[in-house]
Amino acid sequence: MSLHKDLIGQARSLATLDKGKPKQANLRRAVSSAYYAVFHLLVAEGAATIGSRLDAAGRAKVSRAFGHADMKEVCRAYAKAVSDVGFKPEIAPLLTFPVEDGIREVSQVFVELQEARHSADYDVASKWTRLDVLALITSVEDAFIKWKSVKAVPNAKIFLFDLLLRRSWGRA
Amino acid sequence: MREEDVIKAAVKALRLPKEIKAVDYLFSDDSTGQPAVWVKLHVAEDNNPSATKVRQLSDLRKAVAKSILSAEVSRWPYVRLVADRA
Numbered sequence: 001m002s003l004h005k006d007l008i009g010q011a012r013s014l015a016t017l018d019k020g021k022p023k024q025a026n027l028r029r030a031v032s033s034a035y036y037a038v039f040h041l042l043v044a045e046g047a048a049t050i051g052s053r054l055d056a057a058g059r060a061k062v063s064r065a066f067g068h069a070d071m072k073e074v075c076r077a078y079a080k081a082v083s084d085v086g087f088k089p090e091i092a093p094l095l096t097f098p099v100e101d102g103i104r105e106v107s108q109v110f111v112e113l114q115e116a117r118h119s120a121d122y123d124v125a126s127k128w129t130r131l132d133v134l135a136l137i138t139s140v141e142d143a144f145i146k147w148k149s150v151k152a153v154p155n156a157k158i159f160l161f162d163l164l165l166r167r168s169w170g171r172a
Numbered sequence: 173m174r175e176e177d178v179i180k181a182a183v184k185a186l187r188l189p190k191e192i193k194a195v196d197y198l199f200s201d202d203s204t205g206q207p208a209v210w211v212k213l214h215v216a217e218d219n220n221p222s223a224t225k226v227r228q229l230s231d232l233r234k235a236v237a238k239s240i241l242s243a244e245v246s247r248w249p250y251v252r253l254v255a256d257r258a
Contacts, residue, residue: 020219022219076206079241108234108241112251118203119203129215129255130219130220131218131226131229131253132255134226135226136230138230139233142230142234
């Protein structure tokens with residue numbers, strides 16, 4: 001099974017592990033696993049697209065080049081991509097607007113989960129509930145299904161390139 | 173209209189189910205310094221929620237976020253389900 005599927009399965013297992021009141025540690029690790037499930041889905045898809053002519057070792061190298069902060073910036077733009085507002089003029093002509101709902105949804109979930117992971121890992125004052133965590137996990141699973149239906153469209157390819165190349169490919 | 177009011181109006185325009193006891197807002201920057209709003213949907217604490225309830229509230233979270241995103245405000249919506257003890 002792929003890493004992202006294992007991770008979302010792990011998130012669900014952790015969120016439902018305890019009988020009765022769940023331990024905060026298990027809920028926090030569940031949130032973290034759910035974020036990394038989305039992260040590794042996009043990294044794997046990006047590496048497969050960008051490194052389609054490379055062997056597994058080459059694609060692994062490409063995978064290591066993706067960065068969390070850049071990916072969040074890109075996803076913020078694509079989650080709202082009903083028009084070219086917010087896109088660099090060098091990139092906007094490569095896309096067809098509105099961007100497909102599946103791309104917008106996986107982008108939205110990525111931004112949401114990255115912030116949730118930050119809170120789960122570092123904000124000891126925050127309290128997580130099983131309901132909240134399961135709702136987050138469900139939204140990730142929904143995004144996986146939607147992504148599958150759009151991953152082959154031209155906008156999805158541009159999105160994956162953008163995730164990796166945002167800082168450089170707008171150069172003239 | 174102020175951005176905070178646009179956001180509240182976007183949430184108010186949705187029909188919230190009876191499970192939502194209250195809604196409150198926190199306007200601040202997120203962990204990467206971007207403007208954000210945390211929309212806290214208060215629900216009763218439930219350590220054994222049904223799949224139907226999880227689905228309903230997951231869909232509601234998405235609907236709230238989409239409503240705010242489509243309002244074209246600068247703040248990013250983070251929607252949380254916050255438990256109120258019975």
